[in-house]
Amino acid sequence: MTHNTPLSPRPLRHLAEVHRRVLTTAQLRSHGVSTAELNDQCRPGGPWQQTLPGVFLLHPGPPTGEELLHAALLYAARESAPGVPAQPTVDDPHRPVYAEAMITGLAALTLHGFSSAPPLLSLERIDVLVPRLRRLRSTGYVHVVRTPSLPAPRPVAGLPVAPVPRALADAVTELTDAGAVRRLLTEAVRGLHCEPAAVVRELTAAKLLSRPHVVDAVDSLLAEGRAIAEDRLYRMVSEYGLPDPVWNVDLRLPGGPQLGGVDAYWPDHAVAVELDTRAPRQDEDAMWSEYARKREHLERLGITVVHITPKKLRESLEQQAAVVRTALMASTDRDPAAYVVVLPR
Structure with missing residues (x-):
């Protein structure tokens, strides 16, 4: 043979x-x-x-x-x-x-x-x-x-x-090389392979967030993900003809406490957009609770909060624009919201 x-x-x-x-x-x-x-x-x-x-x-x-x-x-x-x-x-x-x-x-x-x-x-x-x-x-x-x-x-x-x-x-x-870990995680987001939250979930499940060089790389990953999401949000407002908001501001009651920051705010409509670029990590239960409290407080004051994730911006930009447009149009049918002070963040 x-x-x-x-x-x-x-x-x-x-x-x-x-x-x-x-x-x-x-x-x-x-x-x-x-x-x-x-x-x-x-x-x-x-x-x-x-x-x-x-x-x-x-x-x-x-x-x-x-x-x-x-x-x-x-x-x-x-x-x-x-x-x-x-x-x-x-x-x-x-x-x-x-x-x-x-x-x-x-x-x-x-x-x-x-x-x-x-x-x-x-x-x-x-x-x-x-x-x-x-x-x-x-x-x-x-x-x-x-x-x-x-x-x-x-x-x-x-x-x-x-x-x-x-x-x-x-x-x-x-991997023990911090640079190699950082490059891989950054490319995952910058190359549009996946969302930061999905990566952090897997790293958490693998019990890798106790390693300092991995935590540092995750911080860079989340920052990269936020920058990309913010860019998509700017593009959504421009491409779909939404009125210009004020960007990245803190809201505060006159003479009162700070209400928290939002990524976009339309003062005449009392509509805010908040990007959820956080990712689940073992020590963030308190952060999730604080986020929920802030949103509930704003809505009690008559401010509509539109919650958008990076994944939604990536996969359905037009649909998210429609959600924001609907919230802006509906503002004329609501009772006037409480007056809030808008400060640059």
Whole structure:
């Protein structure tokens, strides 16, 4: 049997090209390759090589980044039948290729297009996310990451990849370089990969907010997210013809206490917009309570508070403009609001 000899009479047309180059022991057997033939092909200097336990590369020389990823997933994937990892077929081409396994960590961020993540071939290991109860060990270049609940994977280049927030948390778990952490978190928001709140939720779940360099990076992340949200808010007012508000002001009762700051305020309509760019963190229960108290106080004074999140501004700018316009128009039907002093923030 030579390297160019077909594996067996069973065709491989239903497999993607990379799946013809990276196969498991069970797949090779299903295509008629005996143990003796497999050993012969993988002899020193032979045309095939074993990259991971039970996973083989069907050509000599170093594997490509794509082959490393597929081999890692073949090693980690849940088998759909005894000894046979799930693969697409002619009758069911959309069947998930890899069950209960997905790429995460730095490799996932590279696949998501992060310029601050290293190239695949420079990574010493590839993180693969699997359910907590899977009996699977890290081996070779594959590092097994366990989770009690798998997130829905994002398909990238035909691979199941962890969503950006989860991939960031798994990457940051292993990083001690504060600059690298900051660059990854900043790019996540600046590159519009996800919202800051989603990242902080994952970092909190991973118990990473006790690390000073991660906390510093999160502060930069939230500042970056606020700047982007404020820019979208300015654009919303301009593009959808809303009257100009006063921006970033503090409200105060005459001779009384400060009522709090808002991001935009229309004094003639007693309508305020507040961007919620905070993210859930373990020590912020008091902040959430203070925010709710401020909003309730303003509304008791007759001031309508429109609450907008960065996600809403990103995904439905026109709809948010309509919400604000409705609040402005409805002000003529309300009782006059209490007089408040408006101060620059």
